[in-house]
Every structure is written in C-alpha cells, then in structure tokens.
Amino acid sequence: xxxxxxxxxxxxxxxxxxxxxxxxxxxxxxxxxxxxxxxxxxxxxxxxxxxxxxxxxxxxxxxxxxxxxxxxxxxxxxxxxxxxxxxxxxxxxxxxxxxxxxxxxxxxxxxxxxxxxxxxxxxxxxxxxxxxxxxxxxxxxxxxxxxxxxxxxxxxxxxxxxxxxxxxxxxxxxxxxxxxxxxxxxxxxxxxxxxxxxxxxxxxxxxxxxxxxxxxxxxxxxxxxxxxxxxxxxxxxxxxxxxxxxxxxxxxxxxxxxxxxxxxxxxxxxxxxxxxxxxxxxxxxxxxxxxxxxxxxxxxxxxxxxxxxxxxxxxxxxxxxxxxxxxxxxxxxxxxxxxxxxxxxxxxxxxxxxxxxxxxxxxxxxxxxxxxxxxxxxxxxxxxxxxxxxxxxxxxxxxxxxxxxxxxxxxxx
Numbered sequence: 189x190x191x192x193x194x195x196x197x198x199x200x201x202x203x204x205x206x207x208x209x210x211x212x213x214x215x216x217x218x219x220x221x222x223x224x225x226x227x228x229x230x231x232x233x234x235x236x237x238x239x240x241x242x243x244x245x246x247x248x249x250x251x252x253x254x255x256x257x258x259x260x261x262x263x264x265x266x267x268x269x270x271x272x273x274x275x276x277x278x279x280x281x282x283x284x285x286x287x288x289x290x291x292x293x294x295x296x297x298x299x300x301x302x303x304x305x306x307x308x309x310x311x312x313x314x315x316x317x318x319x320x321x322x323x324x325x326x327x328x329x330x331x332x333x334x335x336x337x338x339x340x341x342x343x344x345x346x347x348x349x350x351x352x353x354x355x356x357x358x359x360x361x362x363x364x365x366x367x368x369x370x371x372x373x374x375x376x377x378x379x380x381x382x383x384x385x386x387x388x389x390x391x392x393x394x395x396x397x398x399x400x401x402x403x404x405x406x407x408x409x410x411x412x413x414x415x416x417x418x419x420x421x422x423x424x425x426x427x428x429x430x431x432x433x434x435x436x437x438x439x440x441x442x443x444x445x446x447x448x449x450x451x452x453x454x455x456x457x458x459x460x461x462x463x464x465x466x467x468x469x470x471x472x473x474x475x476x477x478x479x480x481x482x483x484x485x486x487x488x489x490x491x492x493x494x495x496x497x498x499x500x501x502x503x504x505x506x507x508x509x510x511x512x513x514x515x516x517x518x519x520x521x522x523x524x525x526x527x528x529x530x531x532x533x534x535x536x537x538x539x540x541x542x543x544x545x546x547x548x549x550x551x552x553x554x555x556x557x558x559x560x561x562x563x564x565x566x567x568x569x570x571x572x573x574x575x576x577x578x579x580x581x582x583x584x585x586x587x588x589x590x591x592x593x594x595x596x597x598x599x600x601x
Contacts, residue, residue, distance in 0.1 A: 241579070244354050244572040250346035253294040254281040258347040266341050272325060275334065278343070279316055279324040286313045300567060301353060302342040308333040354573035379557070379574065383581075386553040389472060389543075390536035394483070394529050396476040401484035401528065409491035420488075423481050431478060435542045438474040439465065442546065448473075466548035474546050475536060482535060483528035490524030530589050534582055554578055 251258050256277035264270045285291040291313050299306035312331060319327045328334050345353065345363070356362055356369065360377040364370045371377065408419045426434060441447050442464040452458040464470035494517065502512035540555040547553075554574060561571035 240568070240572050241576050242572070243569045244358075244576045245351060246349055247297070247346075247351055247354070247569045248349040249297040250294065250343070251349050253285055253290060253297075254278065254343070254347060256281050257343065261340070261344045261347060264340075264344060266344065268337075269335065270340055274340070275325050275328045278334075279319075279328050282309065282313050283316055283324075286317070296566075298343065298346060300570065301346055302339065304333075305339075305342070354569045355576065357570065358573040358577050379554075382552070382554050382557060383577070385551070386537060386555075386578075387581075389468070389475070389539075389551075389553060390533050392472050393475045393479055393536050394533045396472065397480045397483035397532050398525065398529055400476070401480055402487060402525070405484050405488040405491055408488055409494075410496070423484055426478065426481065432541055434478055435474060435545050438470075438477070438542075439545055442470045442473070465546065466551070468547070468551050471543055471547040471551050474542055475539060478542065479532045479535060483532045486528035486531065487521060487524040490521050494520050526589060526592075530586070533585070537578060537582060 254277075257274065260274040260277040261270060264274065282291065282294075285294050291310065295306040295309040298309060308331070312328065312334070315327050315331070316324055333339060345351065353363075357372075358379050360372050360380045361369050362372050404419075404423070408416045408423075411419070443449070444461050444463060444465070446464075448464060449458070449461045452462065462469075464473070498516055499512055502516045503509070507515070537553075538555050539553055540559055543551055543553045543556055558571045558574050558578075561567045561574070
C-alpha cells in the first residue's frame, strides 16, 4: 500500500514537472514572438526616456569644463574664499574654454546655478585674454564677483557631476549654507505654482468632461441603435482633425467678437462681451471640447453592457429611480468613469499647444516650461527634472487608481 502511494506521488510529481516545462515553453515562445516589439519599444521609447530623465541628476558640463578647478576645490570646506590655487586654476580653465570656444556654454550652465554668472564669466574671459600667472590671479581678484560669498560654493557644487540641484530647483528648493534644504525666495519661486496650476486645469477639464460626457454616454447607450450610431459618429468627428486645427478653430470662436460671445449675448447670459481668449476659462473650454471623447467612450463602453432589465427589476422591487440608479447602475459603470477620468486627467497634464495658443501668460502649464527649456533655453537638465517630477506625480496617480479600483476592472473600450 505504501509502495503504491509512493509510486503515485512520483507519477504526480513527474506529471507536474512535465506540465511546468510545457507551460514554460509556451511562455518562452510567446515572449519570442513579442520580442521584436519589446526591443523596438526599448530602443525607441524606453532608453531615450531613461537617458533624458538621467540628466535631471547627472550634469558633467561644469566638471568637464573646469578640470583644474574641480581638483583645486576638492578639499575646500566651503567657508570663506578658497586659496590662490583655486583662483589660478579657474583662470587657466577659463582661458582654455575661451580657446576651445566653449566659454559661453560654461557660462550658461553656471548661470543656471548662480544668476548673473554668464555676464561675469564672459567679462572675466575678456580680461584674462592677455594675462598669465600672477597677472591672471590679480585680474581674477580685482573682480568683485569672484570675491562674493555665493560664487565659489556654486562652482564647487557644479563640479559634482551627480547633483540634486535641478530636482530641488524644480520644487522651488535649494541647498543653504548649512547644508540643509530651504525654499527659494518668493520672487524666485515658479514651479510649485505652475505644477498646482497644471493639476487644477487638468482637474477642471476632467470634471467638465465628466459632467458633459456621462449624460451623453447614457443617452447613446439607451437610444435605438441607428440614432446611437449617429451620435457616436458625432462624438468621434473631432478625431478626424488634428488637435492643432481644433485649437486654431477655438481661437476664432473665443475672440471678443467671435461666435461664443455672440451666442452669450443672444441668449442673455452675458451683458457685455467677455475676454475669453488668453484666459483660464477659454483654455478650459477648448480643452474640454478636445478631451470629451476620451472621457465619454470608456463610460459608454461600460454602459452598453448593462442590461436595462436590471433597473426595471430594481423598480419592481420598490426602489425609487434615484436609489436604483445609485445602488444598481453607478457601481457597474464606476470602472468606466474612473478609466475615462484618469485618461483625460493624465492627457491634460501634458497639454502644450492649446495652452500656448489660447491660454494667457498666467495660464501656461508645466509642459510649456519643459518645451521652453528644451527648445529655447537649451537647458535639458532642468527640462528633465520637471519631466521626472511630472512622471512621478502621474505614476502616483495611476497607483492610487489601481489601488482603489484594481487594474483588472479597467474599462477603456
């Protein structure tokens, strides 16, 4: 009996091992089939993003441009002024950069850490043009900028390739003289307010699309199929034109003498023409129109799967319409609502062209600042830091969504 049981256990183990090998082979074949796509995504999407975001904490520009100064400041404690060897090393490095044609790049990079450094470095380079040895040292010390208490700590900080400077700056923070973190002065604080504005606009647009999209999705899901198909085409119609064309159309409609103001006056809603262009309200209106399908379609995809008989059954059991709607209908449609709102909110965080064309100076979102640092300022480190923080916020939001609802209940289509 015991022998038979052990033989059965051995057979069971061998069968289980064979099943595991077969499942592993199936998974491996599936992975090999998807390998070209995964490699393409890694090369065209994953690796470039990682390389860009790494620039938020890695900036070797100053260290590479000032090798002698980096060595001279390695043992400096940051108190007072460094010794003459640091001045001499910096003078030699500045002359080398002038000879290589990289002085302006160095000045621009240091100016991000120390406002006003660009003009002072270029001025120093001109003064050092015909100076060597003691003359160069005297020329450096004759300029008040190089004796200022904030200059040399900023240079020493810049000589470290791994840095938290840009991430702190993106949160309106900085290192103080005692080695702690503090807020920048109010007149220099920019990005926290911009992040708050970005999230406010995204939340306002998400709420507006939900208030408009939910009733419309309910209507489409409950009308006859022919009329529902026509309404779906009307919802999808904006997708046939680019976002730039739709935004340009809104710039015409929102003008002071545009169609929107004409309608408001005709309906008696407004007694005078409103300034909707270059305003927060105009921006939210335009973004709501563009994002409405992204909120509506996930909600509609869930609503069309809910049989009307469920609500009729609730009525027959004595539930009032609102109670039946709240306790029977809403729990089933909630995954679609969450999916549509999440999709719209995340897309709104990255809006660029619509705020640039319709929003005013105080309505620019964080994406506009990222684009400015990439295309105008050529400060990719700051752009990477802002992008990293925005990505962290987005992933945190997605994590909260997954924790509350569960990814298995996600209903996008």
